[in-house]
Structure formats: C-alpha cells, structure tokens
Amino acid sequence: MFEAAETEPRPADPGPARDRAKSVIRTEGLSMIFGAVRALDRLDIDIAEGEFVSIMGPSGSGKTTLLNILSCLDTPSEGVYRLDGVDVSGMSEQQRAMIRREKIGLVFQQFHLIPYLTALENVMLAQHYHSVADAGEAREHLGNVGLADRADHLPSQLSGGEKQRVCIARALVNEPAIILADEPTGNLDEENEKVVVELLQRLHGEGRTIALVTHNPEMGALAGRTIYLRHGRLDRQVIR
Amino acid sequence: MAVRSGVVAGFRWLMLRKALSRRKARAAVAIASIMVGAAVVSALAALYFDISIKMSQELRAYGANFFVGADPASPDRRFPAARYDAILAEIPADRLTGASPFLYGVVSLGIGNAVLAGVDFEGMRRIYPYWRVEGGWISVAFDDRNAMIGKQLAEKLELQLGATIEVYAPETGEKAELRIKGIIESGGPEDEQMFVSMDLARRLFAVPERIDLAMLSVVAEGDEAARLAETINSAHPEADAKPIRKISQSDGQILDKIEGFMALVAFVILVITTLCVNAIMSAIVVERTPEIGLQKALGADDREIMTQFLSETALICAIGLALGLALGFALAQVLGQTVFGAWVNLRPLVIPLTAFASLAAALIAAIIPIRSAVRIVPARVLKGE
Ligand SMILES: Nc1ncnc2c1ncn2[C@@H]1O[C@H](COP(=O)(O)OP(=O)(O)OP(=O)(O)O)[C@@H](O)[C@H]1O
Ligand SMILES: [Mg+2]
Numbered sequence: 001m002f003e004a005a006e007t008e009p010r011p012a013d014p015g016p017a018r019d020r021a022k023s024v025i026r027t028e029g030l031s032m033i034f035g036a037v038r039a040l041d042r043l044d045i046d047i048a049e050g051e052f053v054s055i056m057g058p059s060g061s062g063k064t065t066l067l068n069i070l071s072c073l074d075t076p077s078e079g080v081y082r083l084d085g086v087d088v089s090g091m092s093e094q095q096r097a098m099i100r101r102e103k104i105g106l107v108f109q110q111f112h113l114i115p116y117l118t119a120l121e122n123v124m125l126a127q128h129y130h131s132v133a134d135a136g137e138a139r140e141h142l143g144n145v146g147l148a149d150r151a152d153h154l155p156s157q158l159s160g161g162e163k164q165r166v167c168i169a170r171a172l173v174n175e176p177a178i179i180l181a182d183e184p185t186g187n188l189d190e191e192n193e194k195v196v197v198e199l200l201q202r203l204h205g206e207g208r209t210i211a212l213v214t215h216n217p218e219m220g221a222l223a224g225r226t227i228y229l230r231h232g233r234l235d236r237q238v239i240r
Numbered sequence: 241m242a243v244r245s246g247v248v249a250g251f252r253w254l255m256l257r258k259a260l261s262r263r264k265a266r267a268a269v270a271i272a273s274i275m276v277g278a279a280v281v282s283a284l285a286a287l288y289f290d291i292s293i294k295m296s297q298e299l300r301a302y303g304a305n306f307f308v309g310a311d312p313a314s315p316d317r318r319f320p321a322a323r324y325d326a327i328l329a330e331i332p333a334d335r336l337t338g339a340s341p342f343l344y345g346v347v348s349l350g351i352g353n354a355v356l357a358g359v360d361f362e363g364m365r366r367i368y369p370y371w372r373v374e375g376g377w378i379s380v381a382f383d384d385r386n387a388m389i390g391k392q393l394a395e396k397l398e399l400q401l402g403a404t405i406e407v408y409a410p411e412t413g414e415k416a417e418l419r420i421k422g423i424i425e426s427g428g429p430e431d432e433q434m435f436v437s438m439d440l441a442r443r444l445f446a447v448p449e450r451i452d453l454a455m456l457s458v459v460a461e462g463d464e465a466a467r468l469a470e471t472i473n474s475a476h477p478e479a480d481a482k483p484i485r486k487i488s489q490s491d492g493q494i495l496d497k498i499e500g501f502m503a504l505v506a507f508v509i510l511v512i513t514t515l516c517v518n519a520i521m522s523a524i525v526v527e528r529t530p531e532i533g534l535q536k537a538l539g540a541d542d543r544e545i546m547t548q549f550l551s552e553t554a555l556i557c558a559i560g561l562a563l564g565l566a567l568g569f570a571l572a573q574v575l576g577q578t579v580f581g582a583w584v585n586l587r588p589l590v591i592p593l594t595a596f597a598s599l600a601a602a603l604i605a606a607i608i609p610i611r612s613a614v615r616i617v618p619a620r621v622l623k624g625e
Binding site: 068071073074093094097098100101102106108110112114115116117121124125126128129130132133134170 | 619
C-alpha cells in the first residue's frame with residue numbers, strides 16, 4: 001500500500017510554496033505527557049511533501065519527543081498524527097512497524113549501531129526488515145557517504161563521524177520518502193558536518209521530505225522553514 | 241521467492257550467530273543447562289526403555305507360577321503321571337511357557353546322601369531360563385548317562401564338569417553311573433540337588449507311573465491364575481493345583497517404584513533446566529534491550545523479534561540436546577552398571593522423547609523473556625549510549 005505512493009514521480013523541487021503541495025506530516029493538538037512533564041503541549045505542525053524543515057529549540061523543549069512520535073517510535077498521549085493523510089495514532093504496533101520500515105529513514109541523536117555487526121551489516125539490517133538484505137546495494141549506500149573502504153569495520157573501529165555516516169547510509173538504504181534526523185551532526189567536527197549537510201541537501205534536491213532537529217543555527221538555516229519549540233509548544237516559525 | 245526467503249534466512253542466521261557468539265558465556269551456561277536436563281532425561285529414559293522394561297517382562301515371564309501336588313489324602317503323597325499330561329492339555333498352548341514334572345528320591349553318592357530329582361529338562365529350562373548353568377542343559381529327554389547337579393552339592397563332592405559319579409538308590413538297590421553335564425546355580429534349594437531325566441529316576445526309585453509334583457509357568461494376569469487352579473482342581477481331584485507367588489510380583493513392585501522415582505527425578509531436573517534457561521534468556525533480553533529497540537525502530541515487527549529469540553532458543557536447545565544425549569548415554573551406562581548390573585542399549589524412542597522434553601523446557605523458559613522483548617517501546621530505550 002505504501003509502495004504505490006513511493007513510485008509516484010516526485011516534483012524535483014516543490015519550493016517554498018507549501019500550500020500547493022500535499023501535506024505529509026500533520027499533527028493536531030499533539031501532546032506527550034511524562035508524569036508531571038508535558039514534553040509536548042497541544043502542538044499543531046504541518047509538513048508538506050518534499051519540504052525541508054528544521055526543528056530548533058532549547059534543550060528539553062521536546063524536539064526528540066516530537067521526532068519519536070513523527071517516526072512512529074512512540075504514541076502521543078493526546079492529539080492526532082496524520083501521516084500521508086492517515087491517522088497513525090490509533091494504529092497497532094504491527095502497522096506502525098510497517099510504516100517505520102516502509103516510509104521513514106531515521107538518524108538518531110546517538111548512533112545506535114549494533115556493536116557486533118560490521119558497518120555493512122548494520123546497513124543491511126535495515127534492508128532485512130524492509131525487504132531483503134542486499135550487500136551490493138548496502139555497499140553502494142556506504143559509498144555515497146564516503147565509507148566504501150570502512151564497510152567491514154565494526155562500530156568500535158569507526159570514528160564518531162564515520163559511525164554517524166553509517167547511520168545515515170542505514171537511514172537511506174531503503175530510499176524512504178521521509179527522513180527524520182535528530183541532531184545528526186551533534187557529535188561531528190566541522191568537516192564531517194559539511195559532508196552530512198551536503199548529503200541532506202542532495203536528498204532534499206531529490207524530493208524527499210526532511211525534518212532535521214539541530215542546535216546549530218547555520219544548519220537550521222539550510223531548511224526552507226524552521227520551527228522553534230519552547231516547553232513543548234510552537235514558539236515561532238521562520239520561512240525562507 | 242525461494243531466493244528471497246533464502247537470503248532472509250541467511251541474514252537471520254548471520255545475526256543469530258553473531259548475537260550468540262558475542263554472549264558466549266551466557267549461551268554456554270544456557271547450553272549447559274539444557275545439556276544436563278537432556279542428559280538426565282535421556283539416561284533415565286534409556287534405563288526405562290531398555291533395562292526396566294526388559295527386566296519386568298522377563299520377571300513376568302520367568303519362573304514357575306503354578307504348583308501341582310498330590311491330593312493330601314493320597315497314600316504315597318504322589319499322583320499319576322497321566323494326570324500331569326491331562327492337566328497340561330487343558331492349558332492353552334500359547335499360555336504355557338514351560339512345565340516339568342518332579343519325582344524325588346534320596347540317593348547315596350558314596351560319601352553322603354543327596355536328593356535326586358527326575359525332571360523334564362526341556363520344561364525346566366523354559367521355567368528357569370535365568371538359572372546360571374555351567375556346562376550345559378541336558379537336551380535329550382531319555383538321556384540316562386548324564387546328570388545336572390546343584391553348585392553347592394558339586395562343591396561338597398568336589399565334582400567338576402565332565403566328572404563321573406555313581407548313584408545308588410538304597411531303597412531299591414538300583415545303581416547308575418552318571419557324567420556331570422551341567423552345574424546349576426539357582427540361588428535356591430536346587431543348588432543342593434541332583435537332576436536326571438524322568439525315565440532314569442523312575443528306574444532308580446521304581447516308581448513308574450507317579451510323580452511327586454509339577455511346576456508350571458503359565459501366562460496369567462490378575463485372578464486368572466486362581467480361576468485356572470480351581471478349574472484344574474475340580475477336574476482332577478487327585479491333584480492339588482495352586483498358583484504360587486512368583487518372585488516377579490514383589491520385584492515388579494520395586495521396579496514400578498523405581499520407575500516412578502525416575503520419572504520424578506526427570507521432571508524435577510526439567511523444571512530446574514527451565515528455570516535456568518529462563519534466567520539466562522531474561523538476562524540476555526535485558527542486555528539487548530537497546531538493540532531490540534533499534535531493531536524495532538528500523539521496522540522489525542513483533543513477529544520478527546519473536547522469530548529471532550525463538551531461533552536463538554532453538555539453537556541453544558539443539559546444541560544442548562546433542563551434547564546432552566551423548567552425556568546421557570554415558571550416564572545411562574553408569575547407572576545401568578551400578579543399579580542393574582547391565583549395559584544399556586539406546587532405544588530409538590529415547591531420542592525423540594528427550595528432544596521433546598528439552599524443547600518444551602526451553603520454549604517454556606523463553607515465553608516470559610520473549611514477551612518482555614516484544615513489549616519494548618523503542619522510543620523509551622533508544623536513549624543515551
Ligand atoms: N521517557 C521520559 N520520561 C520522562 N520524561 C521524559 C522522557 N522523555 C523525555 N522526557 C522529558 O521531556 C522533555 C523533552 O525531552 P526531549 O528529549 O524531547 O528534549 P529535547 O528537545 O530533545 O532536548 P535535547 O536538545 O537536550 O535533546 C524533557 O523535559 C525530558 O526530561
Ligand atoms: Mg533531543
């Protein structure tokens with residue numbers, strides 16, 4: 001059911017005129033409550049197909065919490081989340097797992113690589129859950145992030161930047177329509193940061209929908225729109 | 241499709257191998273638990289199916305369970321040999337394991353007296369197949385040159401196999417020269433007696449048509465034996481038939497108790513195995529929580545997580561089972577030798593039975609850990625390093 005949407009030709013650059021494009025991510029009154037903490041507080045967000053949005057805000061403002069819900073890793077306490085127009089909030093774990101593997105590429109704030117699998121096998125893991133592990137294709141994606149010669153190294157043998165690039169290759173290997181990245185450059189030096197930024201811009205150019213959480217204003221400014229969160233609420237937006 | 245499932249299975253196998261080899265110590269303990277469980281179960285099952293069943297069958301089939309004596313009112317305390325034949329004819333052939341008439345008398349053996357019995361060797365051999373016989377049984381019914389002799393009597397007379405001895409019946413003055421063909425060890429009064437063919441005994445004691453008693457081994461269950469005795473007694477008033485308690489009955493009860501005890505031991509060991517494997521699997525799931533969260537984040541559904549842990553459990557179980565069966569076979573020999581004084585053959589049924597028991601223990605052990613693995617919420621566990 002999701003493949004059909006993926007094979008539709010995407011406009012090369014939908015541009016900032018987001019009202020024209022169809023909404024991919026839409027939340028209505030989204031709240032996440034952890035005991036006494038309201039991590040997200042009645043949040044309304046709308047992200048169009050092909051849009052590149054950055055999410056910024058102080059530490060603890062709910063960025064990761066929001067991304068977890070958007071990627072179907074977590075269910076909101078209140079409110080509605082529509083993905084491609086479908087209400088995801090009420091779905092079963094089985095259906096949400098399917099959405100995760102079919103539609104979403106995730107880059108975590110921490111790397112989360114499996115320590116006993118090589119870089120290549122870590123990338124293949126995402127393929128395995130999506131469809132079939134294909135070493136050739138996985139190697140190609142490692143090449144795209146400049147790690148062709150590190151494919152057979154274990155995560156413990158890789159630098160932080162290399163690990164993060166493995167994670168990006170893993171997020172992209174199934175060609176997901178939506179990429180959700182939580183501070184993908186948080187642990188990287190400037191040079192590696194540049195590699196990641198270029199990758200994201202290239203993906204945006206290919207028409208993917210991207211939501212990027214970052215503390216870095218320069219990176220945030222790469223996006224067509226920046227959403228600022230504060231105490232789990234939408235503080236303000238900047239549209240470029 | 242076949243290629244796809246092959247690749248999927250291949251990648252699962254790679255994950256399984258790497259995940260387990262990373263936790264060699266834990267996997268080894270789990271394998272050892274299954275191994276011990278499988279070893280005990282297979283050893284006890286091997287004992288049960290080989291020795292215990294064989295023994296109880298033999299005990300049930302062996303030994304005389306019918307005694308036919310003369311009616312107490314008879315003047316010489318004997319009864320006609322023809323009666324013996326008639327009684328035998330009344331017992332269905334497939335029920336009669338063996339039978340022998342006995343005619344007793346006292347003979348002088350030069351340095352002392354002994355009881356000599358005329359018997360049907362063919363029948364004796366069927367009734368008492370477990371007697372230890374040095375040399376051999378007399379196989380010809382009318383053999384009047386050979387004798388068998390009880391072990392203790394042979395020792396007293398310092399008689400070896402093949403030796404010749406002269407017997408003399410003082411009451412009749414008859415004599416015979418006999419060669420010792422076999423030395424009997426029964427553990428009973430027979431060890432003090434001498435046995436010759438019925439024809440020879442009749443000549444020695446000059447009692448042509450009568451016998452003292454007969455021993456029969458009849459397949460009879462429950463009160464069949466008692467009913468058969470009644471039938472015989474009403475049809476043959478000169479004979480007095482009574483079922484006798486076989487050694488097997490009390491031995492059989494002990495055997496039943498041993499079997500019950502073995503089953504209990506096997507069950508307890510399996511419970512302990514289950515608890516051990518459960519503890520190890522739970523620890524593995526706790527350790528791997530972030531990993532499981534990540535797998536779920538990448539789109540693994542509950543079934544995939546379950547498949548992964550079930551395969552791990554099955555692999556641990558298979559290795560433990562293989563080692564356990566080998567160990568169990570060795571253990572069975574030790575137990576067989578110490579408890580029953582016999583080697584144990586591995587009956588084919590032991591393997592599937594042990595496999596089933598070990599697999600059941602492992603799967604029961606895995607239920608709770610697998611459930612907690614499936615319940616992991618990725619967003620909750622994917623925090624920090
Ligand atoms: N599982 C949880 N249980 C309790 N409180 C939580 C949980 N997860 C997040 N929170 C709280 O929710 C709030 C938002 O957390 P979140 O991780 O979304 O912040 P963030 O914007 O990603 O911060 P940072 O920039 O430091 O990563 C914080 O106050 C945090 O303490
Ligand atoms: Mg965060």
